[in-house]
Amino acid sequence: MPLSGIQIYKLLPQTNCKECGYPTCLAFAMKLAAKQAELSSCPHVSEESKTQLAESAAPPIRLISIKSDGNEVKAGNEVVLFRHEKTFYNKPGLFVTLRDSSPLDEIKSTVHTADAYVANYVGINLTLDGFAVQATSSGDAFQAAVKAVRENTKRPLILVGDDPAVLAHGLAVLSGENPLVVGAQSSNWEAMADLAKGHKASLAIKASSLEEMASLTEKVKGKGLEDIVVYPVGKTLGESLILNTQIRRLALKKNFRPLGYPSISFPNGAEGAAQAIGKYSGFIVLDSFAPELVYPLLVLRQNIYTDPQKPIQVQPGLYEINNPKPEDPLLVTTNFSITYFSVANEVEGSGLPAWLLVADAEGMSVLTAWAAGKFDAERIAKAVKGFNVADKLSKKRIVIPGAVAVLSGELEAELPDWEIRVGPREAVDIPSFIKLAL
């Protein structure tokens, strides 16, 4: 937890020597608290104070990074419990499980398919982040499975098993990488810590109570391994929600270092994975690969991790879809990117040519913008005039979203020589509307 200005002041020499460039030690302390000054500016601060201040400056949840050949999945460094308080920063990595008991061909083909998986959502390409290989049998079988996975993906890996000797066989073929090993528990933590340290891997620590977890992380840290991930084992959605919330709260509100690490979860089904996305997991390991689940989870993650202060927007302007000619229809919508892409994708998919006018609604959707006065007749008219729409069209006709049908009267007043038409409420109905009504 960051120290306040007064707390920092107590650690400074309190001589007001001004050598830091500030008139008093207190003024300097205030600047330090606001992160507008560097401690190195003070030539007289004691070593002890330096250590204390450095510790307080460390993030309450350690940043952990799993790496392989140019790919990286990061978790940690979060600062809030609720996204509206600021934002969530590092999207939890989504991993797919492979078992060394499966035939190698099956492993290869699953990895190949899942690795190539891309879903486009509002112009963003969403992909999975990596794979988890589960050890169930011998070291040789595990090694063969890890090799098979590595040959078919460059993404970071998580190695899962209870026996350090078996896991060592897998780690042996991943030199030069920083994988994550799952997991240490009270029975094997020492061997696991040595193993992870020897292979520059992070280590997940599994426990069913927070007390046990905290003792284990301290022991592992004592062995010199600080890249730790916590693996709370909740048996139900209720238990995992509470465990993850308590870990996040202890880290952020109490600066409780023994649990100041990102967490990993192995959710049982879609509901558990969705909870893990909203409630604080750093790494999420899915039981299997299925596009009809991966797609909604990737979208949910994108939504929850959108910065609430910055709605995703597109540039206002006149967009051409399917090479429209002057006689083709003109539609208008807002610059909220979900709105824009819903409309643009429908028109594009239909193959029908159209002009799409995107008005500046400060990144809000049609109804929200309308309610907030950011998408009214005046704004639409301004966009029509500002982007010289009339010059490009042979017919002065504009289609407004059905959800704001009430605007048609006012818009007629704003654009007297235009024909105002009310389109459908939902984007999905636009192609049939264009075909039938325009």
Next chain:
Amino acid sequence: MPIEIPVEKWPGQVREITLGATPAEGGTRARTVTVGGEKAMPFMHFEAPVLHRPAVAVEIKDRKPEDWSPLLAQTWGEAMSDPAAWAKAAEAAGAEIIVLALTATGKDGSPTKPQTAVEATQAVLKATGLPVIVFGPGQAELDNVLLVAVAEATKGERLALGICEDKNYRTIVATAMANDHLVTARTPMDVNLAKQLNILISDMGFPLSRVLMDPTTGALGYGIEYGYSAMERLRLAALQGDSMTQLPMIVTPGFEAWKTKESKVGEGVPESWGDWLNRAINWEVLTAMTLIESGADIVVLRHPVSVQRVRIAIDELMSVQA
């Protein structure tokens, strides 16, 4: 290592609200459903007992909807043409509350008549013993005409009547007041707008103990994060003691999820979307679960498989020893 778990002690509590009235209470419902009463953030059993589980409602229509996904038509089949049969099927599918959403027009295209709305509501009340929520078609004048008729014909049932919005709430609130019903108050994903509407409703002399608030949500992929954060903020405000936000929240993930292309359309969509039916159900379930974990007290769903999955998930969220 002993750990002191941070426990939030909140001064405020969400009101408990009961939907439906039994014969002893002046209605005809076989059972009632009580929601709300939270003294902590969702499912934090270690801070305060979770008094009531979130309720799963199922949306049905007074006549067969023409614009619903074919997947919904497949699963409900013939029942969709008869509100009474549909209500029975919904109850059998696990609904704890029935939402009857009235259509704007009849088959012939003319506006739905009050008598038709009343008959549909009475048929539903007869077919099921569950509490019932009735939503108007969403056009102010028509909503008022239909809901007043429904409210009067079902006096004492403690239906919830919706949708009250800032531009149209007086008539619905007045008829709910006169006929012992509840109302749902909808505002577009904003804490202050929600508060303001609750104040307007309570200024009419209507008790807040009969108001459910609908902060509105977007579906997964279509703005769910706005509803999600609005709900978390509303619940935090309620717990901090702001009485105008201490109302149970109802949201309609079924309506939102099933109008998305992901749920509605099976052909000509990207291969990366996967199997249509499973994707559509995941869309509804994930939207609902995300909102339940951010504070929803009632979720209104459409597909029977979603109802089952969400109820099982709620069982898990509730079964924690404090």
